[in-house]
Amino acid sequence: MSLAPDLFSAESDVFSHDSNCQRQLERACGSLAGGDSSTMRVLPYHLPLVAERGEGSRVWDADGKEYIDLNMAYGPLLLGHRPRDVAHAVCKQISERGSQLGFPTEISARVAEKIKHLIPSMQLMRFANSGTEAIASAIRLARVYTGRNKIILFEGNYHGWSDAVFHRYHAPVSDLPDCGYGPAIPGTAGMSGAPNDVIAVRFNDIDALNGALSQYGDSVAAVIMEPVMGNAGVIPPLPFYLDDVRSATRDAGSLLIFDEVITGFRIDGGGAQSYFDVTPDITIVSKALGGGYPVAAFGASAEIMELVASGQVFHGGVYSGNAAVMAAAEAVLDRVTANRDAMYPHLHSIGNELADGLAEIMNHFDVPHVVQNVGPMVSLFLTDGTDGRLTNYREVRQCGDFDGFIRLQHAVQRLGVYFHPNMFEPMYLSAAHTRQDVAGALDRIEDAVRCTLAS
Numbered sequence: 001m002s003l004a005p006d007l008f009s010a011e012s013d014v015f016s017h018d019s020n021c022q023r024q025l026e027r028a029c030g031s032l033a034g035g036d037s038s039t040m041r042v043l044p045y046h047l048p049l050v051a052e053r054g055e056g057s058r059v060w061d062a063d064g065k066e067y068i069d070l071n072m073a074y075g076p077l078l079l080g081h082r083p084r085d086v087a088h089a090v091c092k093q094i095s096e097r098g099s100q101l102g103f104p105t106e107i108s109a110r111v112a113e114k115i116k117h118l119i120p121s122m123q124l125m126r127f128a129n130s131g132t133e134a135i136a137s138a139i140r141l142a143r144v145y146t147g148r149n150k151i152i153l154f155e156g157n158y159h160g161w162s163d164a165v166f167h168r169y170h171a172p173v174s175d176l177p178d179c180g181y182g183p184a185i186p187g188t189a190g191m192s193g194a195p196n197d198v199i200a201v202r203f204n205d206i207d208a209l210n211g212a213l214s215q216y217g218d219s220v221a222a223v224i225m226e227p228v229m230g231n232a233g234v235i236p237p238l239p240f241y242l243d244d245v246r247s248a249t250r251d252a253g254s255l256l257i258f259d260e261v262i263t264g265f266r267i268d269g270g271g272a273q274s275y276f277d278v279t280p281d282i283t284i285v286s287k288a289l290g291g292g293y294p295v296a297a298f299g300a301s302a303e304i305m306e307l308v309a310s311g312q313v314f315h316g317g318v319y320s321g322n323a324a325v326m327a328a329a330e331a332v333l334d335r336v337t338a339n340r341d342a343m344y345p346h347l348h349s350i351g352n353e354l355a356d357g358l359a360e361i362m363n364h365f366d367v368p369h370v371v372q373n374v375g376p377m378v379s380l381f382l383t384d385g386t387d388g389r390l391t392n393y394r395e396v397r398q399c400g401d402f403d404g405f406i407r408l409q410h411a412v413q414r415l416g417v418y419f420h421p422n423m424f425e426p427m428y429l430s431a432a433h434t435r436q437d438v439a440g441a442l443d444r445i446e447d448a449v450r451c452t453l454a455s
Contacts (some may be wrong), residue, residue, distance in 0.1 A: 002034045002161045002239055002376040010055045018270060019048065019062075019063050019142060020050070020062040020063045021048040021049055021050045021061055021062045021063055022048045022059075023403075024050045024062055024214040025041050025050060027049050028092055030071055032073070033171075034101075039213070040074070040420075040422070040425075043421070043422065045406050045421055046421060047410055047413050047414075047421075049413070049418070050062040050262070050437055051083075052064070053081075054069065054077075054080075054081025054082060054418070055081050055082055055326075055434045056080045056081055056082075057069060057081075057082075057119065057290050057431040057433045057434070058081070059319055059417035059418065061189055065416065066416060066420040067413070067416050067417060067446075068416065068417045068418070068437055068440060068441045069081070069418055070354075070378075070417060070418060070419040070427040070428065070441060071332060071418055071419055071420055071427070072428040072429070072430050073292060073337070074287070074288060074420075074425070074428070075077075075230075075262050075266065075287045075377075075426075075428050076286075076287040076288055076291065076292050077289065077291065077292050077428075077430050078265060078266060078287075078288035078291060078332065078336075078430055078431060079287060079291050079332065079335060079430060079431050079432060080430040080431060080432025080433070081292075081432070082292075083291060083336075083432070085331045085335060086291045086292070086293075086328050086332060088330060088331075089327040090293070090324050090327050091328060091330035092327070093107070093323055093324050093326075093327035094324050094327075095350065095423050097323065097325060099322060099323055100318075100319070100322055100323065100324075100327070101323055101325035103354070105321070105323050105326070107323055107327060107330060108323075108326050109125060109277050110253055110326075110330060111127075111326050111329050111330050111333065112125055112127075113296075113391070113451070114330065114333040114337065115285070115289075115297060115299070115333065115452060116299075116336070117337070118265070118269050118270050118271075118333070118336065118337065119264070119270050119271055119273065119274070119283060119285070121273060121279050121280060121283055121299070121300070121301070122283050122285075122297070122299030122300065123299065123300070123301050123302045123305070124299060124300070124301075124302050124305035124306075124308075124309065125297045125298060125299030125300075125305070126296050126297065126298060126305075126308055126315050127295060127296070127297070127320045127321040127326075128295075128296045128297065128315075128317060128320050129294050129295065129296065129317060129319050129322075130286065130294060131158070131159075131160050131259070131261035131284060131286035131287070131296045131297060132159075132161055132162050132297040133160075133317065133320075134225070134261075134285075134286065134296035134297060135136060135159045135160045135162065135165060135223055135259060135261075135284050135298070135378045136160065136162040136164045136165070136282045137298055137308075137313075137315050138224075138282050138284055138305070139151060139164045139165060139221075139222070139224070139257075140164070140220035140258055140297040140313055141220075141252030141282065141298070141300070141304065141305075141307060141308065141313050142221045142255045142257060142281075142282060143221045143346075144312060144313050145255065145265070145304050145306055146221040146253070146254065146255060147221075147223075148218075148219050148220060148221035149197045149221060150195075150198070150199060150216050150219045150220045150221060150256070150400060151164075151165065151195075151197060151198045151199070151220070151221060151222055151223075151224060152181075152198075152199045152200075152201055152209070152212055152213070152216075152222070152223040152224070152254075153165060153184065153198060153199070153200055153201070153224050153225065154200065154201050154202070154203040154225050154226070154229075154393075155169065155171070155176060155200050155201065155203060155232075155233060155392065155393045155394065156168060156169055156170070156229055156232030156235070156392065156393025156396070157203070157224075157225060157226045157229060157231060157232075157259070157366075158205060158222075158226075159224060159226075159259050161188070161195075162197060163189070163191055163192075163195060164194075164195035164310055164364050165184075165195050165198060165224065166186070166187035166194075166195060167184035167185055167186065167187050167190065167198060167200055167331060168184075168185040168187050168197055168336075168423065169187065169200075169231060169232070169393070170232070170393075170397070173394050173397050173398055174280075175201075176202075176394065179208070179211065180201060180205050180207070180208030180211065181197065181198065181199055181200065181201040181202065181209070181211055181212040183198070183199060184198040184199060185198070185200070186198040187220050192279060197219075197426065199216060199220075202392050202393075202394065202425050203225075203229060203235065203391070203392040203393060204235070204237060204238045204241055204391040205247070205392065206241060206244045208246070208447060209223070210248055211246060211249055213248055213249075213251075213252045213254070216358050217253075217255075220252055220254045220259050221254060221255065222249075222255040222256065222281075222282070222341045223245065223248075223249050223252055223254055223257065223268065224257040224258075224259055225245065225256075225257070225258065225259065225261065225272075226259050226260075226262065226263070227242055227258050227259075227263055227272035227273065227276060227278070227417065228262070228267065228374050228377065229274055229393070230262040230263070230264050230377060230426055231262075231395050231424060232392075232393040232397075232424050233372065233379035233390070233397070233423060233424055233425075233426060234259075234372045234373055234374060234377045234378060234379035234426045235372065235379075235391060235392065235393070236350040236372065236374050237276065238391060242276050242278040245278075245404075245422075246278050246279075246280075249281075253288040254303075255278055255280075255281040256280040256281050256282075257281065257282040257283070257284070258271070258272065258273055258280035258282070258283050258284070259284050260273070260283055260284060261284055261285065261286040261287055261296070262287060262377070263275075263286030263374075264283070264284075264286065264287070264288060264289060265285065265288040265289055265332070265333075265336055266287070266288045266375075266376065266377065266428075267344075267347075267348075267374050267375045267377065267417075268344055268375075269336050269337070269340040269343075269344060271283070271285065275342070275374075277423070281298070281300055281301070281304065282298060282300040282304065283300070284296065284297070284298045285297050288332070289329050289332060290325060290328050290332065290451060291328050291329070291331065291332040292328070293324070293325045293328035293329070294325060295322075295325045295326075295328070295329050297385060299436075335431075339431075343431050344375070345372075347375050347376040347429060347430075347431065348375040348376065349428050349435075350376065350413075350433055350434075350435060350437075350438050351373050351375045351376040351377070351378055351429055352372075352375075353372065353435060353438050353439075353443070354373070354376050354378050354427065354438050354442070355372070355373040355443065356371075356430065357408075357438065357439075357442040357445075358371045358380045358445065359371045361445060361446045361449055362380075362440065362449070363450070364446075365449050365450065365454040367389065367449060367453045367454070368383045368384065368385045368386070369382050369383055370383055370386065370387060370388065370389070370390050370400070372390065376428060376429035376430070377426045377427075377428060378428075378429070379425040379426050379427065380405075380423075380427070381396060381399075381400055381405075381423060382400065382401040382402075382404045382405045382423065382453075383399045383401055384399050384400075384401060386399035391443075396423075396424070399421055400432050402423050404452075404453060405421070405423040406421050407452050407453070408445075408448055408449065408452055408453060410423040410452075411448035411451055412444060412445055412448040414448075415444040415447060415448055416444060417441045417444045417445065
């Protein structure tokens with residue numbers, strides 16, 4: 001994922017002290033561009049942290065320091081670090097059957113059946129290795145099924161880095177159209193004008209979406225959206241907004257695609273579509289599905305997916321449906337299915353406790369802020385004084401105190417709690433987190449606020 005560098009002016013003290021983390025990052029820069037294979041893990045304002053191991057709700061760095069992890073690998077670790085049942089399933093698959101067999105396997109069919117049990121709208125599906133791959137295939141599928149080319153997505157939503165949909169989702173507000181929708185801005189250099197035929201619309205604004213559909217409706221293949229925004233912080237849909245989007249797409253003859261890469265199996269066993277009771281035409285799931293292993297799936301009705309089954313829409317991949325990854329996914333799904341009635345109330349309870357605790361701390365120290373969460377997805381927004389609900393990317397970008405958040409994150413990290421220093425990145429809790437973990441994290445965050453933000 002990318003982030004506009006103009007957001008931040010806070011000086012980073014990366015490499016400011018002698019440590020194993022510092023030395024390992026410096027070494028990595030000699031062979032890995034920037035020091036890692038994801039820019040989001042080595043942004044200029046990161047404090048150095050090279051992870052050594054994880055267990056449950058904790059992670060340890062190369063210096064042996066222990067952290068309460070509120071990042072959970074950007075969301076995949078629904079069950080925490082190194083859940084034993086997942087590790088056992090993967091080891092058993094590798095040692096007894098193999099990890100990459102090169103043929104259809106029974107385990108991939110079992111995993112698909114278990115996904116379909118939890119998310120019935122995915123009548124047929126295909127597996128991929130990442131959300132980016134699955135979303136690119138879903139966009140191609142929607143275009144062929146409808147015979148249309150244009151795609152509508154939302155400002156602040158991230159749908160992977162493929163040319164199909166990678167737009168500048170953290171664009172300066174001055175670059176966004178006043179009317180609430182317009183052609184998407186390319187997300188990086190080297191895209192040769194792509195994403196092509198993509199319109200970006202303001203989130204939680206049904207009038208903006210209707211305006212875009214009115215102007216482009218006959219050519220819109222699909223509207224793709226994060227049903228809960230998770231790439232501009234946690235921004236829930238306004239009441240009935242998802243229902244209105246569903247109705248608008250039906251009226252326009254367009255498909256509705258839910259990018260549940262983040263929300264799938266995280267906020268509910270059936271994803272956001274179950275939680276909000278809105279059914280899309282195509283669904284993409286990824287992160288929590290693998291419990292830390294690289295997997296994604298896209299699925300739809302049998303009628304839509306027949307285009308893939310028949311070969312009219314190509315989908316492939318040597319590692320798609322890799323047996324070791326399928327073993328991990330099956331273990332995650334078995335846990336979700338068996339413990340759904342207890343797991344999600346727990347996740348929502350500790351998520352609410354974290355959100356309420358953050359708000360209480362900020363209120364106590366008179367720090368301008370907004371806290372928003374949907375269960376175990378939690379965002380603390382430091383603001384310029386704006387309070388109340390933040391409903392779209394533009395509001396976060398305009399009112400956010402990003403420098404203050406970086407200072408706070410640095411102080412919190414030094415006290416043994418980790419969340420990402422980019423305020424657009426949510427905090428994530430897992431089934432391994434306890435109420436004691438949340439209370440301990442809040443105590444340390446309070447100490448950090450007292451030292452860095454209190455007036």
